Amino acid sequence: MSDIILHTDQLSKTFVQSTAAAVHQVSLQVTQGEVLALTGPSGAGKTTLLRLLAGLMLPDQGTVYYKDELVNEYAEELVPGHPDIHLVFQDFKLFPNHTVAENINYQLRYYDQATQQQRTEELLQIFHLQAFAKKYPRELSGGQQQRVALAKALSAEPEILLLDEPFSQIDGILKQEIKQALKQLVNRYNTTLVFVTHDTQDALSFTDKVALIQGGQLIQTASPEDMYHKPTNQFVARFFGLCNVFNSQLLPKGFIKNNDADQTVCIRPEQLKVTKAKKAHLSGQVIQQQFMGNHYLLQVQSNDGLSLWVYSLAPFKPSTTIHLSITDWWTLPNEPLVKKK
Numbered sequence: 001m002s003d004i005i006l007h008t009d010q011l012s013k014t015f016v017q018s019t020a021a022a023v024h025q026v027s028l029q030v031t032q033g034e035v036l037a038l039t040g041p042s043g044a045g046k047t048t049l050l051r052l053l054a055g056l057m058l059p060d061q062g063t064v065y066y067k068d069e070l071v072n073e074y075a076e077e078l079v080p081g082h083p084d085i086h087l088v089f090q091d092f093k094l095f096p097n098h099t100v101a102e103n104i105n106y107q108l109r110y111y112d113q114a115t116q117q118q119r120t121e122e123l124l125q126i127f128h129l130q131a132f133a134k135k136y137p138r139e140l141s142g143g144q145q146q147r148v149a150l151a152k153a154l155s156a157e158p159e160i161l162l163l164d165e166p167f168s169q170i171d172g173i174l175k176q177e178i179k180q181a182l183k184q185l186v187n188r189y190n191t192t193l194v195f196v197t198h199d200t201q202d203a204l205s206f207t208d209k210v211a212l213i214q215g216g217q218l219i220q221t222a223s224p225e226d227m228y229h230k231p232t233n234q235f236v237a238r239f240f241g242l243c244n245v246f247n248s249q250l251l252p253k254g255f256i257k258n259n260d261a262d263q264t265v266c267i268r269p270e271q272l273k274v275t276k277a278k279k280a281h282l283s284g285q286v287i288q289q290q291f292m293g294n295h296y297l298l299q300v301q302s303n304d305g306l307s308l309w310v311y312s313l314a315p316f317k318p319s320t321t322i323h324l325s326i327t328d329w330w331t332l333p334n335e336p337l338v339k340k341k
Contacts, residue, residue: 003067005192006030006053006085006160011062013048022048024216025062030160030209033190035183037203040213040239046196047090049213050162053194055082066160086158090165092149094137100124100148101133107156123151126181128174143169147178154185161186163195167202179206200240204228212236228268233333237266242297242309244269248331250304252281263331269297269309271328274316280323284308286316300324 007030013023022045030036038046051057053064055074064071066082074082081087094103104123108116124130127147137145146169153161166182167175183206186193197203203210204224211221220232231237234245248263277283284302289312298310300322308324316322 003032004029005032005067006194007065008053009063009065011049011052011059011064013045013052013057013059021045021216023052023059026213026216026218028211028218028221030192030194032192033187034209035186035193035207036195037207037210038194038196038213039198039200039203039210040219042198044213045216046213047164048216050087050164050194050196054085054087054162056080056087084159085162086153086156086160087162088149088153088164088166090168092137092145094145094148094152096137099134099136100129100140103137103148104129104151104155107152119155123155126185127151127178141169143171143174146170150178150182154182154189154191157189158191160192160194163193165197166195167197167199204240212239230330231266231332234264234266237332242269243267244272244306244308245332246306250306251326251329262334264334265329266332267308267326267329269311271326272308272310272324273327274310274312274314274322275325277323279325281326282306282308282324283321284324286318286320286322288318289315291315298322 008026008028011023011026012021014021026049038049040046048057052059053071055064055071058072058075066085071082071085074080095106098106101120101124105116105120108119124133127150129144129147129151132140132144137148140148146166150166167179170178179202185191204227207224209221210224210227212219212227214235220227220236222230227236228240231240237243237245244267246265248265251265282302282304284300287299287301290297296312296315298312298316300308300310302308310324
């Protein structure tokens with residue numbers, strides 16, 4: 001990765017109507033060309049942080065720098081916001097009296113006609129909007145408007161693109177195609193992309209780095225793989241999917257080393273495999289199963305009293321006894337065991 005293009009230092013923001021900080025002492029670094037997801041529960045401060053990064057809001061404390069330039073000051077301009085940082089809001093802010101093609105073309109109005117036409121047609125194709133080129137935003141669905149907003153934002157090839165829930169109204173196969181197209185575009189133009197999402201699958205599958213925010217604080221920043229497989233605490237582990245959390249003393253004897261004794265253990269459902277009795281680390285009865293499409297989710301009550309979530313390719317009726325092997329696991333800081341809400 002190249003140099004740091006955007007960084008914050010101890011960034012904080014509290015609104016008058018609230019006693020708790022929306023953003024509290026967040027220090028974050030984003031490198032040129034990186035795709036970063038800001039994720040966390042509703043009300044965690046993700047969108048507030050995005051507005052601070054764009055220079056649309058003045059922080060109470062701390063700084064935001066674009067390269068070596070202080071972004072904070074742009075919040076006090078007549079038209080707030082740094083000119084090289086483009087933020088796409090959830091309400092899209094499309095021009096209602098302009099067609100789809102005209103909305104996309106707007107950022108290109110100072111280019112020559114050939115460039116305008118080529119770039120507009122390219123973006124219409126990439127975002128599957130050719131059939132809607134002459135329609136107005138009011139004639140489009142929410143998902144179609146969202147795609148227009150993405151195309152419009154990318155038309156002028158911004159240095160930094162900030163997106164607030166960019167895939168929230170796009171579903172299924174089209175969503176995957178749009179994500180792939182967007183990733184190709186930011187790679188082609190070396191655009192730095194920071195986006196807010198509540199969807200952990202988008203955060204893990206689409207990014208170079210993930211930042212998890214809770215209560216306005218940055219809890220962990222890591223690669224998608226490390227965020228999923230090396231969470232720093234139970235909250236992080238559970239936020240990114242089902243995780244069987246229990247004390248390591250409940251693992252089979254001889255399974256753990258002495259220095260791992262009395263630790264909090266986390267095992268993902270895919271790290272438990274249905275196997276033969278002689279190869280098993282755990283055995284138990286199926287309590288319930290859910291069909292998930294390409295696999296089944298089993299709830300298993302082990303003979304040692306553990307309640308476990310297990311992925312299986314085959315269905316098992318309730319009360320069936322099954323045997324499980326543990327393929328991987330990791331320890332978490334010793335904190336009170338909590339259940340996912």
